[in-house]
Amino acid sequence: MSKELEPLADPGLPEHIHRKADIDPIAAKRAERQVAILFSLSAVGTLLFIYSFFFIKVDQFIFLPILGNTNAHQLGIGLGMAAGLFFIGIGAVHWAKTLMPDQEVIAQRHEFKSEPEDRDAFVKAAKDGAEAAGLGRRPLIKRTLIGAAALAGLPGVLMLRDTGPLPGKELEKTNWKSGTRLVTDPGDRPIKASDLEVGAVAQVLPELLPGQKRTLEDIGKDAVLLIRLRPAEFQLDEERLSWTHEGIIAFSKICSHMGCAVALYEQTTKHLLCPCHQSTFDVTRAAKVIFGPAARPLPQLAITVDGEGNLIAKQPFTEAVGPSFWERSS
Amino acid sequence: MSARERVAGTVANYVDERTGAAAWMKKNLQKVFPDHWSFMLGEIALYSFVILLLSGTFLTFWFDPSMRTVVYEGSYQPLKEVEMSAAYASTLHISFDVRGGLLMRQIHHWAALIFMAAIVVHLLRVFFTGAFRKPREFNWILGIGLLTLGIVEGFLGYSLPDDLLSGTGLRIAQAIIQALPVVGTYLSFFAFGGAFPGEAFIPRIYTVHILLLPGIFLALITVHLMLVWYQKHTQYPGPGRTEKNVVGYPLMPVYMAKAGGFFFIVFGVTAFLGAVASINPIWLYGPYTPGQISAGSQPDWYMGWLDGLVRMAPPIETHAFGHTISWNILIPGLIIPGILFTGMALYPFIESWITGDKKEHHLLDRPRNVPNRTALGVMALTFTLIALINGGNDIIATHFSLTINQIMWFSRIGIIVLPPLAFVITKRICLSLQRADRELVLHGKETGRLVMLPHGEFIEIHEELTPEKRYTLTQHEQPKAIELVTEDAGGVLNPKGIRAKLQARFSAANAENIAKPTAAEVKELEGGHH
Structure with a gap:
């Protein structure tokens, strides 16, 4: 029975397939140019922002299809900023995807559990600490401390009293x-x-x-x-x-x-x-x-x-x- | 050695001599992250948060969080000479008289909507793939905390401009506070500094919105990310991927470029929305006054489901002994959301109790392989979705020529009937998909190529799956039901009687699966011709 339930074997990581840019210097050069163009588009976007910010009047409206009557200043700086940011992002991702290594790497995980000795030692240290403080043996200290700590939180709540008047019959x-x-x-x-x-x-x-x-x-x-x-x-x-x-x-x-x-x-x-x-x-x-x-x-x-x-x-x-x-x- | 390399070496040396960071950096720059599009959802939330901090800081330079009355003198003509709060007037000022102000306001609002959407979708990804299982339960709870805070932070944020729409939202929030038994009236008077609306509330929530909550966010997000880093990311199952390893690309340079680039993409898209898509045009709503309202008042989407629950609540109040309890507010406004969020936070522990599974999990589940969890998730989603639809009942009514009453009754009945139905249907679909997977592994893909055999029989050629694909479809473990122990060998009754019975029942339901193909079955088929 147990043999029949045996799962399929893990064939392991599939073989790595090289990208065009990995083996063809012309493709790599092309990818490089593409990334550079994308970064340049970002710069054009920022220039559009600067131009719109200073040279389009704040109350200048233009008519555009779909958008209708639109504030040209707002649109210019907005699109400029959007392009300035977006094309840096696209460029970086394209760079990573075409030119940076794409071979998957295997790293090992480790169980989070500590070694039993370590854990025992930790529990013992905590116990010994509590023992040394004598909390268990001196209940009076424990109880007064808990009481005092609970009370010490009260001023924090009480001080909120003056945030507003008492409602009285106000709502009626x-x-x-x-x-x-x-x-x-x-x-x-x-x-x-x-x-x-x-x-x-x-x-x-x-x-x-x-x-x-x-x-x-x-x-x-x-x-x-x-x-x-x-x-x-x-x-x-x-x-x-x-x-x-x-x-x-x-x-x-x-x-x-x-x-x-x-x-x-x-x-x-x-x-x-x-x-x-x-x-x-x-x-x-x-x-x-x-x-x-x-x-x-x-x-x-x-x-x-x-x-x-x-x-x-x-x-x-x-x-x-x-x-x-x-x-x-x- | 080039000059640049020398400089890099000197800098690294300078920092390392003072911090000893080199060993840590060496290890972590090569840290491996698995790659999958669904792992970017949390990233979107993170980047939106950064965008919110940046655009929000810009807005604080002009926003005046005060409810004192001023007369508007800015450049927006329709509201000239109108009395309004300084908060509203300064929001108009940002929108019309500060260059880039409207853009930043719209970026801020869009980023908030995207932030919440990304959190929710990220949460769904984590839920449906079982990424919350041991050892990641803490991070799940942190995530629920971030979701809750996000809802509050978003609500406070769009309340700040003090326009007619947001003031109406605050009025509703105040009514919820006021509805609390015993302390409600007092809490409301303390929070608002007296009767609603007063002049205290907006300055107060401003501090909460720009200081307290962002601070808590920052702390929680930091811990959230540190845990992801320390526990290493989960990965989808596949050949070569095990519970003991993590397969992916190194942080430096691939993820630096991809994640860094992705930040700019998210920012760019948000800026694009801010440029072309008008959002929260407060100048159209007018300043807040409690005596007015605009038809079709809608909260932002992440509050919509709460509003929808409130809208569909039956009109029940208890009047007894000179006191009033508003069930029509408390149940939809506090009790149901409380149950939902608590249930969500505790879910990892509930599931682990049902399955009896205390192992670490780093390989993600395919949702179909865990039909019960998937069905439960779809059930909760259905519930929330119906609530959300009802939150827009007035808009739906006008757009689809229905009456409010029809939509409300659909929601009232639907919210009880449809979620269980969704559970059953989802579970059936999951099991069917499992069956399809089994079929695929054992008989291969249909090719559509029909062949006539010499003796006249027609067959369709099935293309065998690659071993990699086969492994991916069968690598998961299938849970077994926990056996019910009612009494031990000596005839002593199990002291956890009812709990054990419940557990046995749930785990039996959880173990309902289509048996996955085993190595022996595959081998047998390989031997024979098919």
């Missing part, structure tokens, strides 16, 4: 208060119900009080999307319906999944779509999630109008806007 608050006027973004103009036609969408922010400045953090939690439908199209409960005004409904624009701006509104289906992960919200049903990874509807902002007919917030958001977090209670 926005700048929307009862009576805050809705203003357009961009433009900061108050907005009336009549400004929005049925089917229209607008992005709004809370109005700034005099002297106030709006930061990106504010926009990141305050951005609200207004959508106007025909009131009959809503399928809302009494309370949510009372949060709308003449068919205008307001949702937080910050996705309840991962915080992207929910910017795509599809008029025919009345769906809001987040371009990041395609969570889809049904506007007629208080932004209920109908598709995608979001687990919660977009928070709805209760709106009404003030005496001048401008849209205002009836009350703050009743829940935190944006993505979920551990402390979030609903």
